[in-house]
Amino acid sequence: MIRLHNISKIYRSQGVETRALNDVDLRVQDGEFLSIMGPSGCGKTTLLNIIGLLDTYEEGLFVFKEQDMSLLDEKAKLIIRKEQIGFVFQNFNLIDDLTVAENIELPLHYLKVPRSERQERVLEVLDAISMGHRKDFFPYQLSGGQQQRVAVGRAIVSKPALILADEPTGNLDSAQGNDIMEMLARLNDQGTTVVMVTHSPHDASYSQRIVRLMDGEVTSEKKVLHAPF
């Protein structure tokens, strides 16, 4: 599904150049669950943003679903993003002025899904993340774990082929974290490709493969053996 070849990303700010990614090669298969690990500042978020078509890169080749991404303009990228990719962030990034249900509904809105179908989908998702009883709450009235559940719900409502999660459990306690990880694993079982950034080996054990980043370079890849329980 995803092929990165010799991708480099350079930030220039106030005359200082930071090489956030340096000749990164990476492949992600359809239906795979991949974890990216590495110390803070090694370029994990940058890599995820590039895959999510949120950021640009200086060098290299990025192919998504057999399509060369460097050839696309902003508008085409926007279409791929809203149709194919769902995002989950460490700090949830829910819209404060919208209710739980409205937050989940938002991507369908931009996909111009008809109203009745939108409501149907939202109800399904609310059920799946078991937030039906809180659907009219505002984000600040929810706990962190609940907010992240809503964020996952929002990511999957459009049935994307790929979910990108940047430290989804970073702001959660372990019970809440496990809850989220279970949801991501279940999604992956149903065929969704998941790419996740995490610091936690425990979370990484939910995935099938781990890629280690160090100073913008891929240092190792290894298969994860599923815990027997």
Place this chain on the structure above:
Amino acid sequence: MLLSKLPFAFRTLYRHRLYTLLNLGGLAIGLAVSIIVALYLHGEFTYDQHWEDHQDIYRVNSRFDLNGLEELYGGSGYGLASLLDEHYEEVEASTHLFHLENSIFFRTDSLRQYEDRVAIADSNFFQVFRTPFLAGKPDEALVQPFSIVVSAAFADRYFGSTQVLGRKINTSNYEYTITGVIKDLPENLHHSFQVLISEPPSIRDSNDLAVSLWQVSHYTFVKLKPDSDPYILEAGFDGFFDKYMAGLADFVQGSYQIELQEISSLHFNTNAKYDLPGGRLAYVYGFAGIGLLILILAIINYVNMATARSLKRIREAAMRKVLGASRVDIRWLILSESVLMSFIALLLAFALVEIFTAILPFNNAIGKNLYLNFGSFPELLPLSVILALLVGLISGSYPAISLARVSPLDAFTNKKGIQRRNSLPRKFLVGFQVCVSVAVVITAIFMYRQMEFIKNRNLGFNSDHVLVINVQDSTSIYRIQDLATNFRRSSLVESVTVGASSTGSGTFRSLFELEEEATRNFRRISLDFLGVGPQYLETMEIPLLAGRGFRQEDLGDSLHPKVIVNRALVRDMHWERPLGKKIRSAFDESGDATLEAEVIGVCDDFNAQSLHNRMAPLILTLHQDNFRVLQIKVSPDQMYAALDDLERRWTAMVPDVPFQFSFLNKDLLQMYDEEMRQSRLILYLTIIAILISLLGFVGLASFTTGLRTKEIAIRNVLGAGSWDLVNMIYRELVAVILAGVIIATPLSILITWQWLQNFAYRTSVEPLIIIFTVLLTLVIGYGIVAIHSLTVSRRNSIQNLV
């Protein structure tokens, strides 16, 4: 407390340069406008206060009651001044003043030029109007005939010096000796002059006081002894009347009473006839109002921006509290910032005012002489400082109070509830701002339209391609008919008419007896009349409705006087057959008319006076004694050839007199000079109001987008296109804009309607203009929102998510 926070305030302002700049700019413009308006108002409301003891100086107005028709005149008869001085012990000094209407041609060896604002005064003038002399003695300067007192600027122009006592200066007819040089007078004098000429002996000799007291010809001023009540003069006037004026009262069938008017009130009280043009309170209040609104707009901008930014500073305020700052500390911190800001804005405003008044042709355009002078307007500095302090405190108070209330816990949580609570007052302020600016713009457009309307109004005659030659010296006055005949010979001239004054510059008034239609009795009424010459109607293209116009041969036929009347007079007299009707005038001592003229023609109504007055009944007479104006209609497509030809013919006949002319249509516009200047000033103020409102809107848009930066980023990630975001932001603002517009519209219509009542002829309140303004407001609003949200969403939005 305020001072100790200043260094921090400076640092914050510097760190947020763009915000500071926008904010300062708006506030500085608002303050600059307030200062300019204050200068303007100060000028308007201190008219004639230049003179020493001005509160004791009064102009003597005349109230006539002739046959039940009461009329108030600003002028009075010759001789009144000295008689009042004799008759009343309350009068300390008195004087006569007479303004020469025409420009006077002055020449010295170094300069020859036409000069305006020349007046004749009697020898007591400077006892009433005390003013500093640079040379000469005030009490003696105007005693000798052919003496002349000039302003310092005038002396400098003609002689290059102000020490010019005894030097000679010539006009076309006489030679004058300079007997005084006065310090330049301020502009805000109702009876203003740059040159005063002493009375010629002929005036004193030829005037029979019994008659001249009944004829309005001069302006009379009295200076009362300190603490005298002007009412005593008015109340005791019966004695004066019996002694000097009663003799003719029966004959004119009228009564006469004086009214004393304080000179400082002359400027705004010009409803008397025979008065000089004055100021209009309606305009003055208009400016003051618009100025105030602009200031309010600027303050609201400031409050909005400060509030907007304070929301972003919640965390900072909370953190300061965690570190031990008290409510009071935070309040002072915010207040010191905003006060500092408004003082910087005040300095900028002074600079702006200086640039406008001293460098840009602003004064020229509005026909005023405004400039920053703390000496002549000592209240200006303290007033502006107080204003700046107030603006600083007012605009800082809302953010100061709300930030001081922030809980230290907000440093760690990201409660958005605070923002929601705050959005209502903010929306109210912006709605108010939109309302004010839309109202100002609509009102200004209507005012401007009225001015244009006046400029382009059909006056009832055609002033295009009409040359006016004001003949001012005795040689050319004597030869005026020959000049006219000579001009008529030119093939480039369509027609020439000679008259007492140029068309549209006003009429004269006198008592007439008019024949009634049915009874054949005569009715005595006071009417406007105008002395014109042959070919008048043709030259002015005034339609002739019946009968005929004046012909050359009528001039010689003094045995059978003829008049032409206008349509309004025929209507008012209910004449069915106007031709042949008799009109009498020139009454002798027993009250009988000595002249009887016959109506030979009826012309259409035309504006013989300015458009402030309605077209009234009018009699055109043929009276060649005081002909001194040539009006010449030249061939439209050969203007310049015609001018050359006329000058050749003129120089051939009167070689000593320079050929001077003006265009009638331009002369007419000068009558509306004041209005034109007003409308230009209104235009400027409107542009500024629009500018400030735009600034405010930019502020609001950036505020709204700024508050929602993160939300915009999230939506962007989830697939919102740029225009989706623009529309989303605009939807929030459009209600506010609409509310403002809805309140503004009736308001502006009301103001405009009130203002239009000042004019006899006025434009309609055109709904299309309002609709256009409203649509434009919505579009501009959309544009600004679009620019803002597009920049925000194009900026790498993922940066806003971490």
